[in-house]
Amino acid sequence: MVELARNPFVELPERRDGIVFAYQFVDGKGQRLLGWPAVEAALRSDDGFVWAHLDLSVRRARDWLAQAAVIPEDLRPEMGASDVRTRLEQHRGTLFGVFTDMQYDIDPDLTEISTVRIFGAERVVVSARRHPSRSMDRLRREIHGGMTLRGAADLVSTMLAYLAETVEMAVVELIVSLDEIEDRLLEGRSSSAREDLGAVRRFAVRLHRHLALNRRAAFQVCARPPAFFDEEDGVDLREAVEQLGAVVDDLASAQERAKLLYEEMAAQQAEQANRNLLILSVLTAVFLPMTLVTGVFGMNVAGLPGLEDVHAFWWTMLGMGVVGLVAFLGLRRLNIF
Numbered sequence: 001m002v003e004l005a006r007n008p009f010v011e012l013p014e015r016r017d018g019i020v021f022a023y024q025f026v027d028g029k030g031q032r033l034l035g036w037p038a039v040e041a042a043l044r045s046d047d048g049f050v051w052a053h054l055d056l057s058v059r060r061a062r063d064w065l066a067q068a069a070v071i072p073e074d075l076r077p078e079m080g081a082s083d084v085r086t087r088l089e090q091h092r093g094t095l096f097g098v099f100t101d102m103q104y105d106i107d108p109d110l111t112e113i114s115t116v117r118i119f120g121a122e123r124v125v126v127s128a129r130r131h132p133s134r135s136m137d138r139l140r141r142e143i144h145g146g147m148t149l150r151g152a153a154d155l156v157s158t159m160l161a162y163l164a165e166t167v168e169m170a171v172v173e174l175i176v177s178l179d180e181i182e183d184r185l186l187e188g189r190s191s192s193a194r195e196d197l198g199a200v201r202r203f204a205v206r207l208h209r210h211l212a213l214n215r216r217a218a219f220q221v222c223a224r225p226p227a228f229f230d231e232e233d234g235v236d237l238r239e240a241v242e243q244l245g246a247v248v249d250d251l252a253s254a255q256e257r258a259k260l261l262y263e264e265m266a267a268q269q270a271e272q273a274n275r276n277l278l279i280l281s282v283l284t285a286v287f288l289p290m291t292l293v294t295g296v297f298g299m300n301v302a303g304l305p306g307l308e309d310v311h312a313f314w315w316t317m318l319g320m321g322v323v324g325l326v327a328f329l330g331l332r333r334l335n336i337f
Contacts, residue, residue: 018061020129021140022052025155028148036064043070043124049152053136054128056080056117061128070124079128084115084210088160088218088241093226095120095156099163099244100210101133102170113210116163120156122228127159135162153225153233160240167211168247174204175254178261185264194265201258208255211248218245285331289323 022039023030026048033039033050042050054061065071065079075096088097096119103112114131127136139147139162149155177200184193222238229237293316305312 018055018058020053020055023143024048024050025149028150030143049123051125051155056128056130070121071119071126075119079117079119086211086213088221090221090226095226100167101135101163102166103131113206118156118159120152122152125152125155135166138162153229157233157236157240164240164243164247171247171251171254174200178254178257182261185261197258197261197265204251204255204258208251211251213244213248215245282331286324286327289327290320293320293323
């Protein structure tokens, strides 16, 4: 038997070698493997199947993927590539996919996107990522807690289901954020919602770019899965892909809603700007005749009326008030405001 890890949560030795964690499943139970020698020995063994989760930011992991005999030669470059488009493909009786996930972090509110690349065959499953994956960490913890798996196909289907659930949670949080922004817009607090709406729209665009799933190709794989998938595994795979497709639809609806909210916000801001311009125009129209009066009586020329009258100032103020009132009533009569 291969050497097993005593502490299932010790990850530093593997992290240096590019192995985030690895398991050998015998009779449905996962046994933790430490280091490349243990993984290689498990791959040579006839007992159960192996799952290796690798860190693509480590050169050792990329080198192993580039020459791994368990992965078809033309798929090896794909496992180490950096494209993020979600897809699911069948290749010579094996399965390969690229899926979107959320980065695992201490702060659960972070919305950083991660990508997980998955290869599945009858006796081996290899997953790889450049940033910590929430879904893979959740699956690791559940395996450590006693989760049993029927085989490699069951593991792949479970991975896809967990990935779909994680992305669905992110979309739900996005929709909740849109609800809060909409409430603020209805309350007339568009200025406080503008920055938040911009952040939500940017995240939705990035997530949709990652989740651009080729459904036709994915459902073709579900209709005729690889031979190591039994009927139950095939059903689970199809349900996971359908769930992912539903998430894509929800995200598209959220994007459209965010666009409508942005247009509503722009309309409110334009209305407020027009209202301010109207107030400014009315004030200008009212004070213009008053300014004319003050301009005339402010001229320093001989013969100006009221120079010798001690009440001239008050007559001038009265004249300003009258012409201002006339201008105001004239604007009201014209339904300017």
